[in-house]
Amino acid sequence: MAAPGVKPVPVPTKETQPYWDGCKQHELRVQKCAACGHHQFYPRLYCTTCMSDRVEWVKTSGRATVLSYTIIYRPVTQAFAGNVPYVVALVTLAEGPQMMTNIVGCEPEKVYIGMPVQVTFDDWTEDISVPKFKPV
Amino acid sequence: MDSLRGKVAIVGAADTEVGVVPQLSATQLYVKGAKLALEDAGITKDDVDGLITCTSFVEPYMYHAEMIAEYMQIFPRYCLNVATGGGTTLAIMHHAASAIATGVCNTVLITMADNMLSGLSRDKAIEAMSTAGHAQFERPYGPPIPGFYAMLAQAHMHAYGTTSAQLAAVAVACRKHASMNPAAQMRQPISIDDVLNSRMIAHPLHLLDCSLVSDGGAAIVMTSAERAKSFKKKPVYMLGVGEGHSHEHLSQARSLTTSAAKEAGERAYAMAGLGPKDIDVAELYDCFTPVVIIELEDLGFCPKGEGGRFVEGGRIELGGDLPINTHGGLMSHCHPGHPGSLFSITEAVRQLRGECGPRQVKDAEVAFVHAQGGIMSTHCSMILGKENN
Ligand SMILES: [Zn+2]
Numbered sequence: 001m002a003a004p005g006v007k008p009v010p011v012p013t014k015e016t017q018p019y020w021d022g023c024k025q026h027e028l029r030v031q032k033c034a035a036c037g038h039h040q041f042y043p044r045l046y047c048t049t050c051m052s053d054r055v056e057w058v059k060t061s062g063r064a065t066v067l068s069y070t071i072i073y074r075p076v077t078q079a080f081a082g083n084v085p086y087v088v089a090l091v092t093l094a095e096g097p098q099m100m101t102n103i104v105g106c107e108p109e110k111v112y113i114g115m116p117v118q119v120t121f122d123d124w125t126e127d128i129s130v131p132k133f134k135p136v
Numbered sequence: 137m138d139s140l141r142g143k144v145a146i147v148g149a150a151d152t153e154v155g156v157v158p159q160l161s162a163t164q165l166y167v168k169g170a171k172l173a174l175e176d177a178g179i180t181k182d183d184v185d186g187l188i189t190c191t192s193f194v195e196p197y198m199y200h201a202e203m204i205a206e207y208m209q210i211f212p213r214y215c216l217n218v219a220t221g222g223g224t225t226l227a228i229m230h231h232a233a234s235a236i237a238t239g240v241c242n243t244v245l246i247t248m249a250d251n252m253l254s255g256l257s258r259d260k261a262i263e264a265m266s267t268a269g270h271a272q273f274e275r276p277y278g279p280p281i282p283g284f285y286a287m288l289a290q291a292h293m294h295a296y297g298t299t300s301a302q303l304a305a306v307a308v309a310c311r312k313h314a315s316m317n318p319a320a321q322m323r324q325p326i327s328i329d330d331v332l333n334s335r336m337i338a339h340p341l342h343l344l345d346c347s348l349v350s351d352g353g354a355a356i357v358m359t360s361a362e363r364a365k366s367f368k369k370k371p372v373y374m375l376g377v378g379e380g381h382s383h384e385h386l387s388q389a390r391s392l393t394t395s396a397a398k399e400a401g402e403r404a405y406a407m408a409g410l411g412p413k414d415i416d417v418a419e420l421y422d423c424f425t426p427v428v429i430i431e432l433e434d435l436g437f438c439p440k441g442e443g444g445r446f447v448e449g450g451r452i453e454l455g456g457d458l459p460i461n462t463h464g465g466l467m468s469h470c471h472p473g474h475p476g477s478l479f480s481i482t483e484a485v486r487q488l489r490g491e492c493g494p495r496q497v498k499d500a501e502v503a504f505v506h507a508q509g510g511i512m513s514t515h516c517s518m519i520l521g522k523e524n525n
């Protein structure tokens with residue numbers, strides 16, 4: 001658990017390092033199965049559709065659609081107190097996988113389900129850039 | 137294997153004091169609940185040969201059930217600690233029923249407790265709960281627990297036109313029932329406007345759309361239907377049980393508007409040979425108001441998308457078609473964490489025994505209990521009856 005006031009900076013693992021390497025270059029990557037073409041996120045050893053181990057990293061279009069969202073008024077920890085109100089959302093990438101994110105770059109009240117959004121990166125540390133989404 | 141239908145019964149059920157209980161530690165709450173349930177069953181700790189607990193958040197032990205056995209000096213032949221969040225209770229009972237039916241043990245004591253209110257400060261408890269999300273792919277976005285459920289609510293409202301006032305009707309019903317339960321933590325009746333005017337926590341969820349943070353414990357004793365006849369009180373039989381499991385992290389959910397409660401419910405109904413029309417009282421997991429609406433649909437009490445309209449007009453209140461959460465539920469009775477749904481079981485037992493006084497559902501013969509854990513991740517449904525035929 002992060003101490004109050006400290007944002008939970010992701011710690012990459014062997015499995016997720018290529019994802020965070022991509023983010024550092026402001027490139028959103030997911031895995032694509034070379035056997036069946038399925039895209040998946042988060043990264044895994046095998047394809048969740050066909051169990052093939054031929055899962056390869058690909059660059060996404062960075063385009064997504066808002067699946068659902070909420071506007072947070074009571075922050076999860078003091079680290080997020082300065083961000084209130086902020087939008088936590090689930091988005092569906094154009095390639096198929098869904099992910100959690102923040103919608104930034106617009107008034108929280110302007111966010112809606114079905115809204116087209118585009119990835120943008122928030123540089124937290126030298127190595128970690130967190131992918132967020134903004135209106136197209 | 138033959139079905140578990142009617143093979144196992146609850147023969148003891150009790151709650152400790154709940155709400156604000158600073159005088160008892162988490163471990164003491166487990167043990168007090170256990171003692172009260174054994175007394176309710178009319179047996180001693182030496183009659184127990186199976187012990188199951190849930191993990192305590194406040195006083196964790198590496199092997200929690202072993203700790204409670206050691207503390208009480210019980211020496212079981214079956215000893216298990218389970219943690220599947222709010223679904224813990226019913227999943228545990230599924231294990232216990234299987235163990236009893238297959239002769240692994242005869243008399244299982246299940247005790248669950250925690251003191252999330254007095255053991256941890258409220259802010260600390262909420263912060264601790266923030267570890268629910270995926271460390272790399274969810275927590276960096278700052279989702280508090282209500283935020284996860286707010287996204288479920290938003291999706292349901294978008295898909296089916298469910299309104300904030302309909303969500304509020306769930307909180308109002310639970311509070312009305314708690315007002316008739318002297319044991320409940322929050323007993324002052326509330327209106328739909330009270331819910332809508334309470335502070336916004338995570339849009340569209342207001343403070344009163346959220347469950348409580350509490351101290352408290354509950355325990356039950358289970359045994360075979362055959363042995364159950366010789367206990368002090370009339371047994372309550374397990375007629376059906378079923379589970380459904382769909383994800384760990386909300387961002388991996390198959391659907392935001394249909395949950396694995398659907399599979400859990402279908403499996404429980406199939407075992408019991410009963411359907412939604414046969415249910416007299418339902419104790420549904422109510423950590424947040426939208427959860428109840430999704431459960432009512434997924435458990436077949438109304439068609440998908442109709443949950444919002446179903447809860448209007450007092451239908452889920454005492455005197456309505458389907459009274460739910462007659463003790464007040466997690467929203468108004470108490471919510472100490474993992475143990476949450478065991479209070480639904482002890483309440484269902486009291487309803488089927490006819491012990492509920494002013495909040496008694498008249499002629500209650502079949503009760504439905506549903507629990508979910510994680511963020512709509514693990515689901516378990518149970519159908520309990522006064523008779524096992
Ligand atoms: Zn594949």
